[in-house]
Amino acid sequence: QSALTQPASVSGSPGQSITISCTGTSSDVGGYNYVSWYQQHPGKVPKLMIYDVNNRPSGISNRFSGSKSGNTASLTISGLQAEDEADYYCNSYTASYTRVFGGGTKLTVL
Amino acid sequence: ELQLVESGGGLVQPGGSLKLSCAASGFTFSDSTIHWVRQASGKGLEWVGRIRNKANNYATAYAASVKGRFTISRDDSKNTAYLQMNSLQNEDTAVYYCTGGETAARTWRECWGQGTLVTVSS
Numbered sequence: 001q002s003a004l005t006q007p008a009s010v011s012g013s014p015g016q017s018i019t020i021s022c023t024g025t026s027s028d029v030g031g032y033n034y035v036s037w038y039q040q041h042p043g044k045v046p047k048l049m050i051y052d053v054n055n056r057p058s059g060i061s062n063r064f065s066g067s068k069s070g071n072t073a074s075l076t077i078s079g080l081q082a083e084d085e086a087d088y089y090c091n092s093y094t095a096s097y098t099r100v101f102g103g104g105t106k107l108t109v110l
Numbered sequence: 111e112l113q114l115v116e117s118g119g120g121l122v123q124p125g126g127s128l129k130l131s132c133a134a135s136g137f138t139f140s141d142s143t144i145h146w147v148r149q150a151s152g153k154g155l156e157w158v159g160r161i162r163n164k165a166n167n168y169a170t171a172y173a174a175s176v177k178g179r180f181t182i183s184r185d186d187s188k189n190t191a192y193l194q195m196n197s198l199q200n201e202d203t204a205v206y207y208c209t210g211g212e213t214a215a216r217t218w219r220e221c222w223g224q225g226t227l228v229t230v231s232s
Contacts, residue, residue, distance in 0.1 A: 001174060003154075038155070045207065046147075046155060048220045058217050089155050097171045099145065104154040 004029065004090055004102035011108040017078040020105045022090030023071060028100055030071035034093035037066055037075045041086045049088075050075060077107075085109040112136040112221035114208050119226030122198055130193040130226055132208030137219070140164065140186040142212055146193050148204035149225075158206070161191060176202075198230045 005023040012018040022029065022037075029035055037050040048057055050066035053073065063078045073092070077084055090102040118130040132144060143166075146158040159172040161182040170182050181194040191208060205227050211220035 040155075045222045045224060047222075048218075051218050051220070055218070057219060087154075091155075091157070097169075098173060099157040099160070101147075101155045101157055 001028075001094055001096060001098055001100045004092060004100055006088075006090060006102035006105045008103070009106045009108065011110055012077075012080045013110045014080055014082065016080050017076060018080060018107065019077075020075045020088050020090075020107070022073040022075070022092075022102045024073075024092055024100070025071055027095040028071075028092040029068065029073050029090075031095060032093045033068070035066065035068060035073040036091045037064075037073075038089045038091065039084075039086045040089065046089065080109055082109050112211060112219055114210060114221055114223035116206065116208055116223040116226040119206065119228045121229045121231065123232050124199060124230055126198050126230075127194070127196045128198065128228060129195070130206055130208075130228070132191040132193070132223060134189045134191070134210065136221075137210075137212045139189040139210070142210045144182070144184065144191040144208055144210045146182060146191075147207045147209060147222075148202075148228075149207070150201075150204040153204075156204070158193070195228070198228075200230050202228065203230045204228060 033053045035053045038046040040046045053068045054066040065076045088105045113135045115133045143162045145160040162169045179197045184191040205225040207225045209222045
């Protein structure tokens, strides 16, 4: 199972919106509505931001939203804030009954 | 509050074995699916495997990179999951996390342990 494809880095200014893509195949992202997104600050434990494509856990800001089209899922962060600077990982269920992560995207807030 | 605590990490020689534990509290462990995820220093997250609950026959699944070498098990009476790692290789060096959760009020609640470091080196 190959890792899902994410851009290595994205950047944006405070207040702006950014979108991080996560591309897989019909055997993972495209085949199931089980895509999650995680935020990880340096030296910290990953934190779930979005599950099942577009659902936010309790306590997660509505500035974070998820979507999916075909084999590509996306995480959008609106009203970018300095504390959003972190690594972001997507994760999908697969047809092999396993899960797979994306390679990760480093978000820089300019 | 959901909590997971890993233990058992350490230094092991190539070809050796190690067993990690993941102790849960704050949620109904026996109903949950537990995943193991690892992260090598400076690298991304890698899904290692998972074990489902009794209702799903404790079904396990593994990443190709560890299949046949790693085994996940659980003891619901102790609220603990395990990751038995055999034939360890240098590339298995990483921080290992366990993760799990539950649905409450129609919302998924998930937690991760703090991680335990496994170093494979001679």
